Amino acid sequence: MNVRCPQCNKVYRVDPQRLPAGGVRTRCDACGAIFPLGKAAAPGTPATPQPPAPQPPGRRPGPSVPRAPATPPAPRAPAGAPAGGAAQARQPGSAFGPQDPQTRARRLARALVSDIVVYHPERRERSLAAGTLRSEFRDEILKSWDEYVEQVGEDIAKKTPFFRDALNDVLAKGQKVF
Numbered sequence: 715m716n717v718r719c720p721q722c723n724k725v726y727r728v729d730p731q732r733l734p735a736g737g738v739r740t741r742c743d744a745c746g747a748i749f750p751l752g753k754a755a756a757p758g759t760p761a762t763p764q765p766p767a768p769q770p771p772g773r774r775p776g777p778s779v780p781r782a783p784a785t786p787p788a789p790r791a792p793a794g795a796p797a798g799g800a801a802q803a804r805q806p807g808s809a810f811g812p813q814d815p816q817t818r819a820r821r822l823a824r825a826l827v828s829d830i831v832v833y834h835p836e837r838r839e840r841s842l843a844a845g846t847l848r849s850e851f852r853d854e855i856l857k858s859w860d861e862y863v864e865q866v867g868e869d870i871a872k873k874t875p876f877f878r879d880a881l882n883d884v885l886a887k888g889q890k891v892f
Contacts, residue, residue, distance in 0.1 A: 721747035
């Protein structure tokens, strides 16, 4: 799921299964705002931010202007989540590591479509069996498409088959539905 800092709008990708049932409070690494994350806080829903925590001596405060939406931010685990070694290999500012725009677009398309499947597994099975996958998931697909275009740019989004391929491979289980 994608979570957006309510103060600076930085986007973080969080695995909802790793969150404790009661949720956690997390700190934005860009602006220092503290906000709730978990079952009580809906993904992307702005929460009331707390003022940034004081910076340790010698450390400069983070940027006060949000980053451009065309570059996805680096994912951060919520406070209390174990840090993985994979996070060290990632390039700052890139949610999918140091890759060319085509590879990044392909991976983002698959991630966005996978989110649809994660949130609606039974509905997907029913609509796939009934042949109503396109109409049943129309709103979710359009919402994911808008996010995809915002992240990779209109040029790459319209000139590549990555999003359509992700819909067929992931949502439609390999069938040519889209």
